Amino acid sequence: MADKIADLAGPGIGDYGKLAQDLPDDYQSLLPPLERMKAVFAIKNYIETNLCKELNLQMVQVPLIVDKDSGVNDYLDRDGSRTPVEFPCGLGLDTPIQAQVVQAATKWKRMALGQFACKAGEGICTDMRAVRKDYFLDHDHSAYVDQWDWELSITREERTINFLKDIVARIWKVIQGAGAMVQELYPQLRTSKFPAFPEELKFFHAEEILDLYPDLPRKQRENRILQEHAPAIFIIGIGWPLKDGYPHEMRAADYDDWATETIVKNGEQYHGLNGDILVWNPVTKRRHELSSMGIRVTKETLKIQLKMSGQEDFLRLPYHQAIINDRIPLSIGGGIGQARTFMYLLRTAHIGEVIVSVWPKKLKDICSKKNIHVLE
Numbered sequence: 001m002a003d004k005i006a007d008l009a010g011p012g013i014g015d016y017g018k019l020a021q022d023l024p025d026d027y028q029s030l031l032p033p034l035e036r037m038k039a040v041f042a043i044k045n046y047i048e049t050n051l052c053k054e055l056n057l058q059m060v061q062v063p064l065i066v067d068k069d070s071g072v073n074d075y076l077d078r079d080g081s082r083t084p085v086e087f088p089c090g091l092g093l094d095t096p097i098q099a100q101v102v103q104a105a106t107k108w109k110r111m112a113l114g115q116f117a118c119k120a121g122e123g124i125c126t127d128m129r130a131v132r133k134d135y136f137l138d139h140d141h142s143a144y145v146d147q148w149d150w151e152l153s154i155t156r157e158e159r160t161i162n163f164l165k166d167i168v169a170r171i172w173k174v175i176q177g178a179g180a181m182v183q184e185l186y187p188q189l190r191t192s193k194f195p196a197f198p199e200e201l202k203f204f205h206a207e208e209i210l211d212l213y214p215d216l217p218r219k220q221r222e223n224r225i226l227q228e229h230a231p232a233i234f235i236i237g238i239g240w241p242l243k244d245g246y247p248h249e250m251r252a253a254d255y256d257d258w259a260t261e262t263i264v265k266n267g268e269q270y271h272g273l274n275g276d277i278l279v280w281n282p283v284t285k286r287r288h289e290l291s292s293m294g295i296r297v298t299k300e301t302l303k304i305q306l307k308m309s310g311q312e313d314f315l316r317l318p319y320h321q322a323i324i325n326d327r328i329p330l331s332i333g334g335g336i337g338q339a340r341t342f343m344y345l346l347r348t349a350h351i352g353e354v355i356v357s358v359w360p361k362k363l364k365d366i367c368s369k370k371n372i373h374v375l376e
Helices: 002-008 016-022 033-055 106-115 161-185 206-212 218-228 299-309 312-316 318-324 338-345 361-369
Strands: 057-060 065-067 086-089 097-101 123-131 144-153 202-205 232-236 261-265 268-271 274-281 286-295 331-337
Touching: 016 361, 033 057, 033 123, 033 144, 033 161, 033 338, 106 123, 106 144, 106 318, 106 331, 123 331, 144 338, 161 232, 161 274, 161 286, 161 331, 161 338, 202 206, 206 218, 206 232, 218 232, 218 274, 218 286, 274 338, 286 338, 299 312, 299 318, 312 318, 331 338
Parallel strands: 057 123, 202 232
Antiparallel strands: 065 097, 086 097, 123 144, 144 331, 232 274, 261 268, 274 286, 286 331
């Protein structure tokens, strides 16, 4: 039972001994560090340009710090166990601003749609930087986080599974295109050691994956479906309790809509207008999450999800009041992990090969023995 709950919570306390076993023994980077950085920025430019074209987005500035009392910081999960870096700021103020470093710009983006007067069909994209101090630092988690955080204003009629799938397919088209582009620039990335990037991804609801692998924990279910059914998938409906009584993974209650009833299949009611893009990483030989996204809560589903999460006190905060009082648009949005995407497209074994962060000595020693050299 404890293992099940820990699996739902996402990145927590890990095992460096297991990581040492899991990282590849025969690893050789396909690009030296400086060429890798050139490739990183080529991918970055391609994705920002083409994501904005596909979804009609405009690149905008994004905050690194927010006011704690605004309620717009992202708590990443439902129980608030991963807390943001917090500090007082404002020299000379009688009452300093209690500021927080963002963990993601999820809630800020929806508020920003109103600030930038985005009409339905218009949206924003950001080059977001964040600090997530409570992550276990392994091969694909770092305390320093970069994302393309995007948000698109939509109509009530567009709050459907089919609309969600269309947006996901457009995003995958951009990621797959970035992979083709960077392999043209750096032919050494195109090697028989690894398969080609999949052109399409397949859609599965979390309930369907549970039906396929009822005896496996969540991450093992994801590994199996990526190996046996498709190397690129989108899992729909993350957050609502499945038929075994547990959600596929815990999700914050106040941005993605995981409560809305969608389709009925085999007599079962499915829930959720959100999900994750996952791929099979042939370097690390395991699941690799690239994006988390979804149609956002309405005032009705916000109340349902906060009640289920025991967080109804959040309703007093400005962000939540803006949703309740229809002061911000209905929207769909998500975050695409930049370093995760670079890691996948450049065939690296560790996220530290494409991002500069802090790493524990234990991890650096393991990586060094495996011929993996992280950036500091």
